[in-house]
Amino acid sequence: MSDIRSKFLEVYSVLKSELLNDPAFEFSHDSRQWVERMLDYNVPGGKLNRGLSVIDSYKLLKEGKELTNDEVFLACVLGWCIEWLQAYFLVLDDIMDNSVTRRGQPCWFRQPKVGMIAVNDGLILRNHIPRILKNHFREKPYYVDVLDLFNEVEFQTTSGQMIDLITTLVGEKDLSKYSLTLHRRIVQYKTAYYSFYLPVACALLMAGESLENHIIVKDILVEMGTYFQVQDDYLDCFGDPEVIGKVGTDIEDFKCSWLVVKALERCNEEQKKLLYENYGKADKACVEKVKELYKVLDLQGIFVEYENETYERLLNSIESHPSKAVQAVLKSFLSKIYNRQK
Amino acid sequence: MSDIRSKFLEVYSVLKSELLNDPAFEFSHDSRQWVERMLDYNVPGGKLNRGLSVIDSYKLLKEGKELTNDEVFLACVLGWCIEWLQAYFLVLDDIMDNSVTRRGQPCWFRQPKVGMIAVNDGLILRNHIPRILKNHFREKPYYVDVLDLFNEVEFQTTSGQMIDLITTLVGEKDLSKYSLTLHRRIVQYKTAYYSFYLPVACALLMAGESLENHIIVKDILVEMGTYFQVQDDYLDCFGDPEVIGKVGTDIEDFKCSWLVVKALERCNEEQKKLLYENYGKADKACVEKVKELYKVLDLQGIFVEYENETYERLLNSIESHPSKAVQAVLKSFLSKIYNRQK
Numbered sequence: 001m002s003d004i005r006s007k008f009l010e011v012y013s014v015l016k017s018e019l020l021n022d023p024a025f026e027f028s029h030d031s032r033q034w035v036e037r038m039l040d041y042n043v044p045g046g047k048l049n050r051g052l053s054v055i056d057s058y059k060l061l062k063e064g065k066e067l068t069n070d071e072v073f074l075a076c077v078l079g080w081c082i083e084w085l086q087a088y089f090l091v092l093d094d095i096m097d098n099s100v101t102r103r104g105q106p107c108w109f110r111q112p113k114v115g116m117i118a119v120n121d122g123l124i125l126r127n128h129i130p131r132i133l134k135n136h137f138r139e140k141p142y143y144v145d146v147l148d149l150f151n152e153v154e155f156q157t158t159s160g161q162m163i164d165l166i167t168t169l170v171g172e173k174d175l176s177k178y179s180l181t182l183h184r185r186i187v188q189y190k191t192a193y194y195s196f197y198l199p200v201a202c203a204l205l206m207a208g209e210s211l212e213n214h215i216i217v218k219d220i221l222v223e224m225g226t227y228f229q230v231q232d233d234y235l236d237c238f239g240d241p242e243v244i245g246k247v248g249t250d251i252e253d254f255k256c257s258w259l260v261v262k263a264l265e266r267c268n269e270e271q272k273k274l275l276y277e278n279y280g281k282a283d284k285a286c287v288e289k290v291k292e293l294y295k296v297l298d299l300q301g302i303f304v305e306y307e308n309e310t311y312e313r314l315l316n317s318i319e320s321h322p323s324k325a326v327q328a329v330l331k332s333f334l335s336k337i338y339n340r341q342k
Numbered sequence: 343m344s345d346i347r348s349k350f351l352e353v354y355s356v357l358k359s360e361l362l363n364d365p366a367f368e369f370s371h372d373s374r375q376w377v378e379r380m381l382d383y384n385v386p387g388g389k390l391n392r393g394l395s396v397i398d399s400y401k402l403l404k405e406g407k408e409l410t411n412d413e414v415f416l417a418c419v420l421g422w423c424i425e426w427l428q429a430y431f432l433v434l435d436d437i438m439d440n441s442v443t444r445r446g447q448p449c450w451f452r453q454p455k456v457g458m459i460a461v462n463d464g465l466i467l468r469n470h471i472p473r474i475l476k477n478h479f480r481e482k483p484y485y486v487d488v489l490d491l492f493n494e495v496e497f498q499t500t501s502g503q504m505i506d507l508i509t510t511l512v513g514e515k516d517l518s519k520y521s522l523t524l525h526r527r528i529v530q531y532k533t534a535y536y537s538f539y540l541p542v543a544c545a546l547l548m549a550g551e552s553l554e555n556h557i558i559v560k561d562i563l564v565e566m567g568t569y570f571q572v573q574d575d576y577l578d579c580f581g582d583p584e585v586i587g588k589v590g591t592d593i594e595d596f597k598c599s600w601l602v603v604k605a606l607e608r609c610n611e612e613q614k615k616l617l618y619e620n621y622g623k624a625d626k627a628c629v630e631k632v633k634e635l636y637k638v639l640d641l642q643g644i645f646v647e648y649e650n651e652t653y654e655r656l657l658n659s660i661e662s663h664p665s666k667a668v669q670a671v672l673k674s675f676l677s678k679i680y681n682r683q684k
């Protein structure tokens with residue numbers, strides 16, 4: 001595992017050096033240095049779960065057959081493409097949300113001399129993906145499918161981001177818009193496709209599979225991604241800040257969280273009034289009132305119920321899948337998230 | 343001509359309606375309306391030169407053969423992809439430059455309720471391109487080449503934008519960085535590839551040509567794009583504001599303009615001092631001093647010389663091309679820009 005991680009990080013250096021010497025652009029000393037610094041700041045500093053899961057998934061699809069060096073390398077390359085995609089989303093999301101920190105350091109656009117250049121840096125990150133894919137997959141029979149896959153998933157993610165932005169930022173904060181359907185739609189498009197479906201889809205393509213034959217796999221992974229985000233919403237309020245590594249602010253931020261949606265579903269008129277009056281306020285007392293209501297409505301119990309039901313349902317779907325190898329991939333994802341505390 | 347234009351605008355409506363009903367995303371009423379308004383505001387309001395030139399070029403490549411309806415439609419689709427690309431660049435460029443107006447209306451990000459959501463809207467515009475291409479070109483033998491082409495040109499454009507940004511915005515305004523090499527590099531990457539090469543490359547692909555066999559065409563078009571930008575820089579200072587439709591501000595904005603580069607090349611120590619002291623200041627008197635210096639250095643004469651030499655050289659290169667049809671395409675571009683006053 002730590003072996004795979006160090007191999008994965010080696011591949012980052014290879015890709016970076018290719019990009020800094022891309023013959024399609026004449027770098028000057030300054031521009032090459034700018035891109036290098038921007039990449040090192042934004043790409044490799046995360047948990048790398050998405051990227052690493054391409055390699056894990058590909059291994060499981062090969063059912064224990066030893067991978068060649070070339071296969072490991074290519075799976076790492078696809079994994080890095082997902083990490084690049086993630087970096088692109090995060091750099092731009094932080095600008096749009098006017099965020100302060102990311103991964104324990106100031107957001108890129110807050111670095112001295114960066115500012116709004118970060119918008120273009122986000123685009124550079126995004127543009128690196130097809131450069132990387134062309135360098136390493138142009139001759140593969142599935143090249144066009146990988147391009148289509150990344151394009152479709154990126155389209156879905158930006159579309160999910162759009163509904164998130166237009167429901168929370170328009171200055172018309174309105175709890176009555178929040179529903180389970182809206183929550184599911186935001187989460188599915190903004191997070192699930194690129195975080196859960198994309199890594200497995202990459203591994204399937206590398207294994208010679210056609211994605212049209214794996215609609216069920218997609219549906220299961222998207223549901224897992226939704227479940228993952230519900231956990232995220234839950235932990236934001238009820239998790240241990242020491243363990244999750246941050247203090248949640250979804251209530252203050254008027255987020256369309258699973259918790260507030262569930263609370264709206266379950267509250268009486270009086271409790272609804274309390275929610276409308278206190279949700280989305282920075283005031284500590286307001287936040288406490290909302291948390292108190294969540295407890296009164298037993299959202300902790302409701303969450304445990306949701307988690308167990310979802311786990312059972314996902315496990316059943318997985319076990320109905322005809323391929324043991326695919327089952328192994330999906331179970332590996334599920335086991336990583338079930339009951340997680342961070 | 344006006345016939346082609348109205349046909350072209352019809353195709354916009356078709357593409358818009360496909361995008362608003364894209365099965366890869368579940369639109370809500372609000373999100374569909376948002377995208378429609380955003381498209382109408384940003385995509386069709388320009389001069390449409392880039393888009394229309396795909397159709398012109400394709401016609402010339404077909405040497406007078408009547409085009410089928412299907413061919414006209416597909417050429418329009420590729421033309422619109424370039425207009426979408428342009429809209430994406432402009433929406434984000436206006437944010438980065440903190441601009442006020444664009445095409446005679448407030449910049450998109452300055453619209454009430456839009457603000458930083460415009461960043462994501464730019465990405466949506468960009469993501470529409472592969473959706474459009476997939477809808478209409480997935481089964482064409484040149485599908486993968488069109489994808490590669492748009493990816494490469496976008497990479498070059500964002501790279502050109504990067505050098506523009508890091509040389510002018512870093513808060514280290516320094517005239518000594520400005521040179522003809524830097525000017526050429528910014529212009530070539532930021533403008534020439536997508537404005538001049540891309541439309542012709544699209545037409546060549548539709549005509550069944552392989553772009554690898556047309557490196558010379560690319561070089562000629564990139565040089566034409568550079569020439570076009572030199573004219574733009576010249577007109578910014580010496581053009582008639584009534585005719586060009588705006589009052590130039592390159593001097594105030596400390597732009598790496600062809601004029602300032604030429605002035606630096608030709609001035610003596612005393613004139614250089616004047617330039618360093620007055621370039622990039624909003625003060626009307628400073629701007630006048632710079633303009634006076636440009637006149638003293640006879641930049642108007644130098645420009646006429648540059649224009650005639652470039653025209654001759656381009657015409658020679660074009661006439662050495664073995665294909666009469668390709669010559670016709672290139673001459674059509676050249677005749678549109680030679681001696682332009684706006």
Ligand SMILES: [Mg+2]
Pocket residue numbers: 093094097099
């Ligand atoms: Mg954010």
Ligand SMILES: [Mg+2]
Pocket residue numbers: 093096097
């Ligand atoms: Mg956000």
Ligand SMILES: [Mg+2]
Pocket residue numbers: 232233236
């Ligand atoms: Mg969260």
Ligand SMILES: [Mg+2]
Pocket residue numbers: 435436439441
């Ligand atoms: Mg601008």
Ligand SMILES: [Mg+2]
Pocket residue numbers: 435438439
């Ligand atoms: Mg700009």
Ligand SMILES: [Mg+2]
Pocket residue numbers: 574575578
């Ligand atoms: Mg100009």
